[in-house]
Amino acid sequence: MDAMGVGTASLQEKEQSMRLGKVVKSNSHCDYVVELDDQTSRSFSPQPDDYGFGSFVRLDAGDRQFDPDARHWAVGLIYNSQLFNPMFLNMGPRLSSDPDPVFTPDLITETRTLLWVVLIGQFEMYQGQTYGVHGIPKVVVPFNTHVCKLSEAEIHRFHLNRQEQPQFCYYSHLLRCGGTFAAQLTEQVLQEVSASGLFTGADRRALEILCKELAWKNTMGAMR
Numbered sequence: 001m002d003a004m005g006v007g008t009a010s011l012q013e014k015e016q017s018m019r020l021g022k023v024v025k026s027n028s029h030c031d032y033v034v035e036l037d038d039q040t041s042r043s044f045s046p047q048p049d050d051y052g053f054g055s056f057v058r059l060d061a062g063d064r065q066f067d068p069d070a071r072h073w074a075v076g077l078i079y080n081s082q083l084f085n086p087m088f089l090n091m092g093p094r095l096s097s098d099p100d101p102v103f104t105p106d107l108i109t110e111t112r113t114l115l116w117v118v119l120i121g122q123f124e125m126y127q128g129q130t131y132g133v134h135g136i137p138k139v140v141v142p143f144n145t146h147v148c149k150l151s152e153a154e155i156h157r158f159h160l161n162r163q164e165q166p167q168f169c170y171y172s173h174l175l176r177c178g179g180t181f182a183a184q185l186t187e188q189v190l191q192e193v194s195a196s197g198l199f200t201g202a203d204r205r206a207l208e209i210l211c212k213e214l215a216w217k218n219t220m221g222a223m224r
Contacts, residue, residue: 018148020046020057021115023141029119030136030177032059032076034147036113046149051078051115053181054188056150056158058123059141072123073145074137075158077189079179080116087111117147118177120170123158132158134169152196159198166199168207187214 025033034057039045055078062070087110119141121134150158161167171186178185190211193199199207 018151020051020147020149022147023059023143023145024114026141027116028177029140030173032117032119032141034115034117036115038113050149051081051113053078053081054185054192056155057117057147058150058154059117059119059145059147062146062148073139073141074119075121075123075132075150076117076119077174077178077185078115079118079181079185082114082116084112084114085110115147116179118174118179120174121158124162126162129164130154130157131160131162131164132167134167136173156196156198159193166203168193168199171210183214183218187211187218190214 019037021034021036023032024035027033036051037045057076057078058072059074059076060067060070060072119137121132122137123130124133125131159166159168168190171190174186174189175182190207194204194207194211
């Protein structure tokens with residue numbers, strides 16, 4: 001019985017480990033704000049390593065790995081984050097003594113972690129295989145849409161087109177819409193995609209050249 005309980009908990013944790021939070025706001029058609037799930041939202045809340053800078057995410061109607069029956073709105077990259085604490089610098093009146101435990105209401109944690117996500121494309125399906133369509137999605141992402149971290153397999157599929165050929169078509173879009181750290185974000189994504197082994201031959205050399213050129217621009221820009 002104990003082993004079965006542990007197995008069930010492990011399976012549930014694995015199923016929910018990809019979910020990060022939900023959409024709560026948009027700054028533009030391709031720029032969305034995500035509220036991260038915390039321990040009060042669900043048992044297996046995301047850990048800091050799950051939503052790092054440059055993480056690939058998908059915005060859809062499910063909270064597991066790619067489900068062909070779910071509505072897939074977009075694929076994006078985390079480009080910024082903010083820790084929100086309404087009690088910071090709160091100079092209001094305070095109790096002069098310990099509160100009466102009988103009449104003290106339950107304390108609610110109001111701190112939040114917000115993630116900024118730039119949309120770079122979406123998933124489509126053709127003959128039972130998923131592939132990526134790079135660019136700005138046409139459809140507006142609704143409120144409370146689930147946001148999940150992409151697995152390595154999903155990142156691989158996103159960088160394949162309908163003909164199963166490697167693609168990287170959001171370079172200029174990411175440089176324009178990736179926020180204050182757009183150059184650093186693009187360089188990091190280039191390095192990770194290039195090192196993934198998906199691109200080979202001339203395609204990989206082209207990515208490496210783009211990465212070196214961008215790194216040079218970032219270095220020279222910092223020296224000015």
